[in-house]
Amino acid sequence: xxxxxxxxxxxxxxxxxxxxxxxxxxxxxxxxxxxxxxxxxxxxxxxxxxxxxxxxxxxxxxxxxxxxxxxxxxxxxxxxxxxxxxxxxxxxxxxxxxxxxxxxxxxxxxxxxxxxxxxxxxxxxxxxxxxxxxxxxxxxxxxxxxxxxxxxxxxxxxxxxxxxxxxxxxxxxxxxxxxxxxxxxxxxxxxxxxxx
Numbered sequence: 001x002x003x004x005x006x007x008x009x010x011x012x013x014x015x016x017x018x019x020x021x022x023x024x025x026x027x028x029x030x031x032x033x034x035x036x037x038x039x040x041x042x043x044x045x046x047x048x049x050x051x052x053x054x055x056x057x058x059x060x061x062x063x064x065x066x067x068x069x070x071x072x073x074x075x076x077x078x079x080x081x082x083x084x085x086x087x088x089x090x091x092x093x094x095x096x097x098x099x100x101x102x103x104x105x106x107x108x109x110x111x112x113x114x115x116x117x118x119x120x121x122x123x124x125x126x127x128x129x130x131x132x133x134x135x136x137x138x139x140x141x142x143x144x145x146x147x148x149x150x151x152x153x154x155x156x157x158x159x160x161x162x163x164x165x166x167x168x169x170x171x172x173x174x175x176x177x178x179x180x181x182x183x184x185x186x187x188x189x190x191x192x193x194x195x196x
């Protein structure tokens with residue numbers, strides 16, 4: 001199967017197995033994909049591995065809510081990705097499959113798995129960058145409202161996660177992108193504290 005066909009098949013599977021909202025759903029996956037393309041081309045990443053990993057990185061979110069073991073969505077996504085990849089005639093070698101699965105497992109802020117490959121670092125950073133800037137604020141507020149929270153919970157989410165993301169980035173190019181996006185978050189956060 002040609003790389004273009006592989007990516008199209010993976011993208012379709014991911015779209016059908018992702019949440020439908022802007023917060024962690026397929027629109028988020030597509031934004032992260034665009035960032036991964038930008039970073040991956042600049043850094044000389046294995047683009048096939050990177051694109052497969054980015055499309056599959058959040059497919060476990062739907063099942064996370066019903067997981068009896070309370071596993072992180074990244075672990076569930078990795079498990080589902082292995083089954084999916086093994087069921088297809090993609091002709092991927094074991095090293096690439098291992099890298100895809102490692103990238104999925106290590107992308108999550110809360111899964112505490114450190115990315116070691118370039119592709120895993122790119123996916124981890126791109127996922128975090130989507131939580132910064134104007135889109136990041138939109139997602140933070142949407143996430144809080146979806147969980148029936150209010151202003152205090154938005155502040156808490158910003159303090160406990162979003163404002164820590166820049167320090168969790170691995171690549172210099174990602175840190176540069178984060179500079180501008182983080183300013184938007186800080187401005188909003190400080191205004192929110194003053195007006196609350």
